[in-house]
Amino acid sequence: MTNSVVIVGAGEAGGQTAISLRQGGYDGTITVIGDEPYIPYERPALSKQFLAGELDMERLYLRAEAFYDERDIALKLDGWVDAITPGQSVAMSDGEVEPAASIVLATGGRVRPLPVDGADLSGVHFLRTIDDVLAFRDRLKPNTKLAIVGGGYIGLEVAAVATKLGCAVTVLEMTNRVLNRVAAPVVSDFYTRVHREAGVDIRTDVTVSGFEGDTTVKQVVCTDGSRIDTDVVIIGIGIIPNVELAEAAGLAVENGITVDAMTRTSAETVYAVGDCTNHPNDLLGRRLRLESVQNALSQGKTAANAILGKAEPYAEIPWFWSDQYDIKLQMVGINDPDDQVIVRGDSNSRSFSVCYLRDGVLVAVNALNRPKDFIHAKKAIAAKVTPDSQRLADPEVPIKSL
Secondary structure, eight states, X not given: OOSEEEEEOOSHHHHHHHHHHHHTTOOSEEEEEOSSXXXXXXXXXXXXXXXXXXXXXXXXXXXXXXXXXXXXXXXXXXXXXXXXXXXXXXXXXXXXXXXOXXXXXXXXXXXXXXXXXXXXXXXXXXXXXXXXHHHHGGGOOTTOEEEEEOOSHHHHHHHHHHHHTTOEEEEEOSSSSTTTTTSOHHHHHHHHHHHHHTTOEEEOSXXXXXXXXXXXXXXXXXXXXXXXXXXXXXXXXOEEEOOHHHHHTTOOBSSSEEOOTTOBOSSTTEEEOGGGEEEEETTTTEEEOOOSHHHHHHHHHHHHHHXXXXXXXXXXXXXXXXXXXXXXXXXXXXXXXXXXXXXXSOTTSSOXXXXXXXXXEEEEEXXXXXXXXXXXXXXXXXXXXXXXXXXXXXXXXXXXXX
């Protein structure tokens, strides 16, 4: 078989794998198969600048289309893969079969559905792709009533954009606070206050039981009997990793496609990268599945190096970010509900940090408009520092000095 790599998935992870292969000197054929009509693009701006109409589509792309042409990277877009045969081929739904000495699964994830009556009404949307945004972006106008199901980062980012566009926004969160799974109560309380001050109606402990309307959604119905008038609904309750191809091929799967630190799956010559993977992180001492740009790009580079025979274990401290109004939240590390929480600065202001300690060790930091805390926290967490709590709480004491 000729030297060939087929990458299943044309998102950030798949695109970065192809880019890194060529940059690393790979001289075989590279084929990237995507189920969208777009060349590899970045997703974070979809719920921010692109949704707000402040960013052209071309600026979402990882590279311009000419980049792939010039480097002989074949892009097969708007296609679907039916099956993979490790070490042999990738079969597409149109009957085409791509020879593949190596296969990279960059299948990402799909939106988690809300299984209630009326979810198929016109006006009920999700946000995962460019087409998702284009389907409802023009409807976000002054006085439009928008209901957002889910108080996570996507939901709150959409709420911030829509509010600035003049929409009347209601956020419905089924747990007792927004950002419940990812941040301490002090962060949840802060964002609840900020959004309410901006005019957003945030409701917690509310479960949606259905949507009503003739052909277009008109109301959100909740289990407590309340009804919310709406023109548009956006559901943001997480994603499900796309592991079906891996399962059908007999690969190990557990909360994602199981890979090692070099992104190798349980099948020789098959790799997996991005949101769909469950990978080890020696710095954290645990396995995890991450939905982040940093992870997608880094795993793409790691897979390319492994294919090139330059395998280097991937282990980085995870980091994320969220833009809402004038607040940039930068997060580094993974916090758990039982971690000790220390606040640096005044949580009633728009600039403070929240630090998480586990057995005295700094494991995560949420920095709100405090970029230096974020930058220094990366190194401090990797070094497993055990800071003095009183000094850590003092915003005038640099984290790097701890």
